[in-house]
Amino acid sequence: MPGATAFPLDGELIAEVLAPFGRMAPALTVTLEVAGSSPRGAEIRADDRLVGWLVPHGDDAGTPVVTAAVAALASVLGRLVAEQHARRQVETELHSLTTEAAAEQHRRIDDELALGRRLQRSFLTMVAPDVPGYEIASHYEQANEVGGDFFDLFRLLRRGRPLSVVVADVTGKGVAAALLMAFARPLIHAAIDNAARAADALERANRVLRERRASLFITALCGTLSLNSGRLRLANAGHESPLLIPHDGSPTRAIESSGSLLGVFPSLGLAETVTDLAPGDVVVFYTDGVTDARSTAGERFNEGRLLAAIEMSRAGTAGDIVDEISAAVDRFQAGTPAADDVTVVAIGRRARRRRAVGLRTSQRGGA
Amino acid sequence: MALETSIDQASGRVPITIVALKGELDASNFTELIEDVRRLYEEGSRDLLLDLTDLAFMASSGLVALHSILRLMHGEAPPDPEAGWGALHSLGLDVSGGGTQTEVQLCGPQGPVERVLTRTGLSRLFLIHPDRASAIAAF
Numbered sequence: 407m408p409g410a411t412a413f414p415l416d417g418e419l420i421a422e423v424l425a426p427f428g429r430m431a432p433a434l435t436v437t438l439e440v441a442g443s444s445p446r447g448a449e450i451r452a453d454d455r456l457v458g459w460l461v462p463h464g465d466d467a468g469t470p471v472v473t474a475a476v477a478a479l480a481s482v483l484g485r486l487v488a489e490q491h492a493r494r495q496v497e498t499e500l501h502s503l504t505t506e507a508a509a510e511q512h513r514r515i516d517d518e519l520a521l522g523r524r525l526q527r528s529f530l531t532m533v534a535p536d537v538p539g540y541e542i543a544s545h546y547e548q549a550n551e552v553g554g555d556f557f558d559l560f561r562l563l564r565r566g567r568p569l570s571v572v573v574a575d576v577t578g579k580g581v582a583a584a585l586l587m588a589f590a591r592p593l594i595h596a597a598i599d600n601a602a603r604a605a606d607a608l609e610r611a612n613r614v615l616r617e618r619r620a621s622l623f624i625t626a627l628c629g630t631l632s633l634n635s636g637r638l639r640l641a642n643a644g645h646e647s648p649l650l651i652p653h654d655g656s657p658t659r660a661i662e663s664s665g666s667l668l669g670v671f672p673s674l675g676l677a678e679t680v681t682d683l684a685p686g687d688v689v690v691f692y693t694d695g696v697t698d699a700r701s702t703a704g705e706r707f708n709e710g711r712l713l714a715a716i717e718m719s720r721a722g723t724a725g726d727i728v729d730e731i732s733a734a735v736d737r738f739q740a741g742t743p744a745a746d747d748v749t750v751v752a753i754g755r756r757a758r759r760r761r762a763v764g765l766r767t768s769q770r771g772g773a
Numbered sequence: 774m775a776l777e778t779s780i781d782q783a784s785g786r787v788p789i790t791i792v793a794l795k796g797e798l799d800a801s802n803f804t805e806l807i808e809d810v811r812r813l814y815e816e817g818s819r820d821l822l823l824d825l826t827d828l829a830f831m832a833s834s835g836l837v838a839l840h841s842i843l844r845l846m847h848g849e850a851p852p853d854p855e856a857g858w859g860a861l862h863s864l865g866l867d868v869s870g871g872g873t874q875t876e877v878q879l880c881g882p883q884g885p886v887e888r889v890l891t892r893t894g895l896s897r898l899f900l901i902h903p904d905r906a907s908a909i910a911a912f
Binding site: 577645666670671 | 836892894
């Protein structure tokens with residue numbers, strides 16, 4: 407270090423040399439630890455925290471010296487360290503403050519959402535109506551957030567007390583979707599009670615939803631089942647097509663009919679489909695929470711796995727089929743938080759007793 | 774699979790902003806897409822082509838995104854996708870009257886995406902072209 411003056415190490419001198427730097431950076435103290443006659447070096451402390459050592463070099467005679475330049479360097483380093491240390495402290499304090507505030511807010515929101523989920527479940531916890539000659543099964547699994555799925559099964563008050571089924575999904579999630587669901591479910595229910603046909607009911611509900619400037623979309627499937635004949639009339643407003651599982655073992659097929667989702671267009675353009683359920687037939691309704699379910703590997707459940715679950719269980723009852731589908735979805739999305747509500751409803755027309763006995767016999771014979 | 778968005782410009786009869794989507798459009802990312810389009814509108818884009826060729830999957834929240842984008846490009850500024858339907862209802866008159874808005878057009882939807890658009894009837898809101906070239910020619 408040309409031009410730098412070397413000072414013999416001497417406590418007083420060092421104090422003198424370092425004093426100005428100490429004034430410049432009050433958080434910094436540079437002290438010298440002297441062990442016997444040979445000092446170990448200059449400690450650099452920031453806020454009383456030891457952050458480093460400056461080890462003095464020796465002159466030709468082996469006398470340790472600290473140059474003013476070295477001391478200055480120690481001072482600058484110490485100040486930088488002190489500033490950095492102070493910054494970290496402030497950041498830590500800020501962080502703990504915001505974390506606390508955020509945690510408090512989350513607790514509040516969680517409480518409200520838990521209440522919302524309980525309310526929503528109360529809408530959906532229902533005893534399936536007792537329908538002689540038919541078996542009805544359902545599964546509803548809520549997503550982590552408040553979701554927008556709903557379904558409804560009830561007997562109509564008109565002649566023959568047909569069974570009405572509604573399966574619907576409010577697109578989007580959260581409280582807004584749940585509120586719209588809470589509004590739409592009784593609206594559709596009342597519309598079906600007062601309309602001659604399912605398609606008319608959905609058109610009526612659509613008009614009200616448009617007037618109400620409801621937010622979000624609703625896809626809805628609405629049907630009426632005449633119990634004696636097994637005739638199922640369906641209208642579909644943008645929802646996933648239901649699946650018919652024929653009793654004779656022929657392939658499961660979608661009951662397709664077109665129509666736009668609710669709340670957007672002035673008219674839905676619904677085409678009603680008619681399906682006659684034979685004894686032993688089962689119809690499965692579901693929401694996109696089934697087919698859109700995602701595995702940890704990022705795959706979607708899709709219709710293929712839904713059909714596979716149906717194949718596994720179609721020899722059983724409507725309840726067996728619903729159980730198999732919901733279990734398959736659970737297994738598939740195990741380890742990932744359920745992103746959407748999962749709803750499955752199955753209606754099976756019971757096989758006639760004599761026929762059932764015959765089937766059992768032939769199964770024994772085949773085994 | 775996440776969603777990748779790439780933005781391109783093309784000139785047809787009007788300057789066209791092309792937003793190409795790749796991956797999956799679902800509840801985890803649809804608000805980001807809306808934000809991207811909001812920014813494009815603020816930067817002056819007025820005619821938008823959504824290229825769906827590489828979009829493998831669209832959940833129902835993607836429909837909410839498409840609808841919000843439509844409103845944004847018509848100068849509405851929905852603060853969030855759940856804000857309301859006034860704008861679409863005024864557009865709706867157009868659509869149901871046999872006309873279709875042309876500010877936002879779609880191209881290249883593949884099987885699963887195309888089926889969602891058709892099933893829900895949302896395809897009624899958009900001109901849908903088989904590929905990017907024919908879409909650009911149509912603006």
